[in-house]
Amino acid sequence: MNELQFLTWVRGTGLNVAVGVFLLGVFWRLIEIYGLGRKKDLSAPRHVAGASGWHTIFRRSIPAQGMLKKSPVGYIGGFAFHIGLAIVVLLFAPHIKLIQSLTGLSWPGLPSQFIDLVAVVTLAAMVVVLADRINKPVKRFLSTFEDWFTWAVTFLPLLTGWLSVRHLLFPYSTMLALHILSVEILLIVLPFTKLFHAFTVFGSRWYNGAVNGHKGVAV
Amino acid sequence: MQGPLIEILARQGITRRTFMKYCATLASLMALPPSAGRAMAEAMAAAGVATKRPSVIWLPFQECTGCTESITRSHSPTLESLIFDVVSLDYQETLMAAAGHQAEEALHNAMKAGGYLLIVDGSIPLGLDGAYSCIAGRSNLELLKEAASGAAAIVAMGSCAAFGGLPHAKPNPTGAVSVSDVVKDKPIVNIPGCPPIPVVITGVLAHFLTFGSLPELDKHGRPKAFYGETIHDRCYRRPFYDQGKFAKTFDDEGARNGWCLFELGCKGPVTYNACATVKWNGGTSWPVESGHGCLGCSEPDFWDAGGFYKALSTPANPLKMASAAVAAGAVAGVAVSFANRGKKRAAASAHETTTLADLEK
Numbered sequence: 011m012n013e014l015q016f017l018t019w020v021r022g023t024g025l026n027v028a029v030g031v032f033l034l035g036v037f038w039r040l041i042e043i044y045g046l047g048r049k050k051d052l053s054a055p056r057h058v059a060g061a062s063g064w065h066t067i068f069r070r071s072i073p074a075q076g077m078l079k080k081s082p083v084g085y086i087g088g089f090a091f092h093i094g095l096a097i098v099v100l101l102f103a104p105h106i107k108l109i110q111s112l113t114g115l116s117w118p119g120l121p122s123q124f125i126d127l128v129a130v131v132t133l134a135a136m137v138v139v140l141a142d143r144i145n146k147p148v149k150r151f152l153s154t155f156e157d158w159f160t161w162a163v164t165f166l167p168l169l170t171g172w173l174s175v176r177h178l179l180f181p182y183s184t185m186l187a188l189h190i191l192s193v194e195i196l197l198i199v200l201p202f203t204k205l206f207h208a209f210t211v212f213g214s215r216w217y218n219g220a221v222n223g224h225k226g227v228a229v
Numbered sequence: 230m231q232g233p234l235i236e237i238l239a240r241q242g243i244t245r246r247t248f249m250k251y252c253a254t255l256a257s258l259m260a261l262p263p264s265a266g267r268a269m270a271e272a273m274a275a276a277g278v279a280t281k282r283p284s285v286i287w288l289p290f291q292e293c294t295g296c297t298e299s300i301t302r303s304h305s306p307t308l309e310s311l312i313f314d315v316v317s318l319d320y321q322e323t324l325m326a327a328a329g330h331q332a333e334e335a336l337h338n339a340m341k342a343g344g345y346l347l348i349v350d351g352s353i354p355l356g357l358d359g360a361y362s363c364i365a366g367r368s369n370l371e372l373l374k375e376a377a378s379g380a381a382a383i384v385a386m387g388s389c390a391a392f393g394g395l396p397h398a399k400p401n402p403t404g405a406v407s408v409s410d411v412v413k414d415k416p417i418v419n420i421p422g423c424p425p426i427p428v429v430i431t432g433v434l435a436h437f438l439t440f441g442s443l444p445e446l447d448k449h450g451r452p453k454a455f456y457g458e459t460i461h462d463r464c465y466r467r468p469f470y471d472q473g474k475f476a477k478t479f480d481d482e483g484a485r486n487g488w489c490l491f492e493l494g495c496k497g498p499v500t501y502n503a504c505a506t507v508k509w510n511g512g513t514s515w516p517v518e519s520g521h522g523c524l525g526c527s528e529p530d531f532w533d534a535g536g537f538y539k540a541l542s543t544p545a546n547p548l549k550m551a552s553a554a555v556a557a558g559a560v561a562g563v564a565v566s567f568a569n570r571g572k573k574r575a576a577a578s579a580h581e582t583t584t585l586a587d588l589e590k
Contacts, residue, residue, distance in 0.1 A: 012448075012449060012499075012528060012529055013499045013528075014496065014499040014500065014525055014528040014529070014530070014531065014534055015528075015529060015530055015534075017499055017534075017541060018530065018533065018534045018535050018545070021535055021541075021542075021543070021544045021545050021547075022535050022544075022545040022546070025544045025545070025547045026545075026546065026547060026549045026550050027550070029547045029548065029550065029551060029554070030550035030551065030553070030554035031554070032554075033551055033554040033555050033558055034554040034555070034557050034558035034561065035558065036558065037554075037555050037558030037559045037561075037562055038558040038559075038561040038562040038565070039562070040562065041558075041559060041562025041563055041565075041566060042562045042565045042566055042569070045562065045563070045565075045566030045569070045570075046566070046569060047570070104542065107543075108542075108543060108544070111543055112544075112547065112548065122473075181459070181498070182498060183498040183499045183541060186541070186542055190544075
């Protein structure tokens with residue numbers, strides 16, 4: 011397989027399969043989760059200020075009192091890499107062009123140099139978060155294969171993307187092919203691992219908040 | 230340097246100096262040391278006086294004669310074609326005067342002698358026992374095996390002979406394969422391109438004549454001297470790529486300013502060939518210079534590389550399976566939901582209420 015054949019495969023068959031598995035997995039999991047149903051709550055709802063689904067969605071995005079000091083790496087690193095990922099994925103001009111070619115939707119992007127900086131910060135944040143997970147005995151104890159694996163499949167698209175933009179390591183087209191391949195792995199893995207939180211995080215927060223709100227507990 | 234070739238050239242108005250310059254150019258194109266130019270000139274001049282000129286057999290299979298067109302329409306005056314004055318082109322259907330039995334006889338005589346250079350253009354169909362392409366009632370496969378057995382070396386001319394080319398494109402109805410898929414025990418040099426550059430063809434022939442061997446090849450059997458770098462790395466429009474200046478359509482401002490054609494589907498970054506340096510039609514121009522992106526014609530399977538006008542960085546057709554995948558996902562989700570509900574109901578119905586009597590047991 012030469013460069014052209016590799017690139018042709020990743021942007022052809024490989025991507026078709028990855029997108030197919032991704033869509034299949036997402037619909038499967040979402041329908042399964044929302045199809046579980048809940049028991050009817052027969053108790054009378056209690057009303058307490060700040061106890062609702064919407065409140066919880068927002069509140070759990072900010073660290074609880076004192077927690078930022080206790081676990082600064084977790085919070086700052088986590089925020090940095092989540093926001094960084096969102097910026098790189100959604101506001102990098104070539105990505106917007108890709109989305110436009112698929113859906114017709116487009117929006118203004120940020121300058122490439124800024125995206126480059128964000129990518130480096132995000133990569134660094136991910137490395138720091140990983141180091142923290144390895145160094146803290148409790149975090150290490152709680153980590154399973156899935157944690158290390160999902161970290162890797164998230165890190166690789168970012169790294170290969172940055173390398174291909176910077177024309178490092180391999181010729182651009184090879185690096186681009188590796189970047190697309192790593193995204194394909196991410197797409198295939200996402201619906202079936204903890205990475206599915208990308209779809210469920212706000213739904214589950216709302217649900218927990220709503221249930222707690224019904225009981226009159228602001229958490 | 231003297232010899233019949235020099236005299237022939239002189240009669241055609243080509244001085245010895247021009248000939249030497251040509252050989253030096255060939256040598257430098259192939260990244261050979263400067264002394265190789267003189268060696269080439271001497272070998273070619275000597276070939277003219279030798280009692281027996283090296284025999285060349287050119288077999289056409291599933292092809293369009295574009296490769297022959299390319300070599301015959303090389304630079305004017307046809308300096309390259311003069312190389313054929315120093316080899317004995319014993320069989321070439323398009324160029325030979327002989328036909329029918331005479332042509333077959335010439336072929337058989339040349340093959341009997343052995344040690345010839347075999348040039349093949351076109352792919353070899355394996356479907357229907359090779360019935361898709363026959364010459365004198367014999368399949369291409371049979372002809373190739375027979376001709377290859379006595380050949381000193383084989384030149385697979387053009388992308389069809391080198392990689393299967395257009396006939397090999399999906400769904401490959403004739404079962405077309407390349408020369409190297411059939412012949413395993415002979416040195417093969419691939420000169421892909423649709424068609425290949427004339428000077429690349431003559432350069433390889435000159436190398437074979439001079440050194441009696443094939444030039445250094447890459448992993449696809451292509452001479453490194455000509456296929457060592459990508460079109461993109463040698464493209465005169467490369468600075469625009471580096472500046473991010475791209476033509477978006479074939480008639481916009483960018484196209485008129487000669488900006489990079491990457492977004493219009495140029496395959497230059499993944500195509501190894503010498504077009505950007507050697508150019509075509511006597512160095513007049515080449516595809517990118519004339520405003521069209523590279524098609525990647527010297528790479529395997531370039532016909533199926535996701536569209537000529539789609540940028541290399543854009544997906545070919547990622548939503549191809551999308552609706553089927555969504556439907557399958559929905560069906561799986563609903564099925565699993567029903568299974569889950571069934572499990573819940575079964576658990577509920579199996580549930581036994583604990584009574585006071587149970588606790589007092």
